[in-house]
Amino acid sequence: MTSNELLKTYEESTQQLAGHGPRNVAVLKNAFESIDGNMSSDKYGSGAVIEDFQGKMAEFLGKEAAVFFPSGTMAQQIALRIWCDQKGIKKVAYHPLSHLEIHEEDGLKELHGIQTILLADRGRVIELEDVTSMDDDIACLLLELPQREIGGQLPSFETLEAISAHCRQKGIKLHLDGARILECLPYYGKSIKEVCALFDSVYLSMYKGIGGIAGAILAGDEDFMAQSKIWKKRHGGDLISLYPYILSAETYFAQRKNRMEEYYLNAIELAAHFNSCEGISTIPAIPVTNMFHVHFEEAPDRLAPILIQAQQIMDIGITGYLKAGETGCWFEVSVGDQYNRIPKGKVAVTFEWLAEKLKTLK
């Protein structure tokens, strides 16, 4: 009952702290408003709509070629499969909380028969030593930047360079799970091409920071991408028409690709607001992208009524859910377009009110 009320008051608030706004049909309608109805659909991976966008993204990422996929799940399994086949080793390594390990019903294992080595502890990112001390012979190492399930943490750029150099020397392919890679650039102070140059293959989501409807880009060399198209067909991802996703991705990519620094700086500001309340802490303490996790010492059932009240009184959406943690509870924040629409004074008052209310729980 309380959890429904939390979601309800979150959705009913005029503005939310995080995100770009509601995931509704207007996202599609707005993207298509200025597009001519006579534009031809793509057709099974061919046609100007898909080929032009793929070319643009390959150029943007600094790779020879790129292919648009309906999902990152599909794109990444395929990338790992190609590298495994090329090396003749059906084994890859990634973080224990990788999307492939915890959110894909073991597709990589069930469909591709690929074994996985889990590197590093769940609570931290993969460091150079995790890679160099690996005994197993693997075809590919996948790095997720940022590591979403631990609040969007990042290794240093020097670590990335060292891991990349090590993998090249050992003949291990390096794949970037870059669902949110644009969101990392302001912290690294690097261009997208400089980051992608460290990797043999790169995946980028069209609906995280970019805020499209769905879809993903996979980029790499010509031969790799040609193979990926065959696997895309095998997976059932070579749809007759992907343009609803492609054209909306193109619209929102143009609108948001240069706003990542704004989201990042706002995330730092917003995290500081949360950390100013007793009983709340964020991971990371200072965000390195637009995202972080908010942890509460209190249990969900004691906390939710306060958050519900805050959302109702302030008309600001803080969260629609609370997940039980080992102690207390938590939720995820990804800052987007909405934060700047809320007057700074109103945000400050909201957190002052919240801090006072949390004290009453002691």
Added chain:
Amino acid sequence: MTSNELLKTYEESTQQLAGHGPRNVAVLKNAFESIDGNMSSDKYGSGAVIEDFQGKMAEFLGKEAAVFFPSGTMAQQIALRIWCDQKGIKKVAYHPLSHLEIHEEDGLKELHGIQTILLADRGRVIELEDVTSMDDDIACLLLELPQREIGGQLPSFETLEAISAHCRQKGIKLHLDGARILECLPYYGKSIKEVCALFDSVYLSMYKGIGGIAGAILAGDEDFMAQSKIWKKRHGGDLISLYPYILSAETYFAQRKNRMEEYYLNAIELAAHFNSCEGISTIPAIPVTNMFHVHFEEAPDRLAPILIQAQQIMDIGITGYLKAGETGCWFEVSVGDQYNRIPKGKVAVTFEWLAEKLKTLK
């Protein structure tokens, strides 16, 4: 050069004999015109948009449950995989020209390790005897209705009933590749529920006769459909948002589901026009659905100039391509909304002109 000209004049003609019209962005814009922008997206298979449509389609097909997939390729591989796992036999049977055998880059074999038995000769449909005389132990038999690659031919309904009874008796699951199943109903004189009742699982395409943008429905019993959702995630088909396909499918399903008899009768009329020309014959001679293949005795390079001229003079699109056959060449026709928009007299004159011109090639 000539083949480009054929496509160009086809696309430039105001009306085409076959199809619903151009596959362009207007198909999406028209479908979304009346949809409220505040409608929430589906989310990874949940939400009213997807659940309501799935419920409606399950009810329509007379099955316990239905799941919306981005593609038929994905839906059908998954259906066969589930039946194979259930029976513990990784072998299925289908027609030599099944979509799974010739258009999916062997996804069924490469991703699922399923062996295939090819039934019947390429030029005819699967009959009861092909099934009863099969030596191999299989988990599932797939029947494609109509058999698209041979012009949309159909077995008799009595044959379907006999094959279904045989499979049930032998414990073989029967799957319907019903990409175009609605298009078969007028000829069979049966309801969709009567046809689907013969099958354990049913696939229906959203962009053939229905004319949506992309997507597919898979239907069957509750347990089967629950398993299909797990495999949908593994395949990378459980997108955060499928609503661009679902809502357009819903729109065009409502518009066209009751027009299949009109398309079928028009296909019979149009095929007769083709057959009235010397050197042209259709397969089937009398269509049993809205589709057929048009075969020419002449080679493409001798024929194309005449078709180009016809398309230019009459402003009617006949075909945009010609495929070389063992002798002569051919193309596929699927009659849709467009045929009725062309005055009957104009169609007749076009074919009279074509018949005269073909005589000059002798």
